[in-house]
Amino acid sequence: MAIVKVTRNSQITIPKEVREKVGIKEGDRVDVTVEGDKVVIRKIEMEEITDFLPRDFEETMNKMRKDSRDRLRELGVIP
The missing domain is CATH 1.20.5 (Single alpha-helices involved in coiled-coils or other helix-helix interfaces)
Incomplete structure (x- = not known):
């Protein structure tokens, strides 16, 4: 688990180890959804x-x- 801080502009930084694990690079798109009380961030492919x-x-x-x-x-x- 990685703990990150929400900035004044409601932004977060996805930690490097998490980005590398799922292959998120600069310019990639992610899907942000809510599942119950969880925020889920999922890398999406261009085809999607x-x-x-x-x-x-x-x-x-x-x-x-x-x-x-x-x-x-x-x-x-x-x-």
Whole structure:
């Protein structure tokens, strides 16, 4: 067990031995969840990160393409 101090900005430092044990490096993402009275920090892999795109991404892209084509037609750039 490692005991760490919470800073004024509510930050903690994950001790080196813990980071090395689970392979957490600078720039990695971690998932922070609450299980009962415990805070669980889990390293996540890039494949698990999906929340940076909107759920309706494909629909949004199609709308953007149509809007772009319409605007280019209005400007006379495309027929």
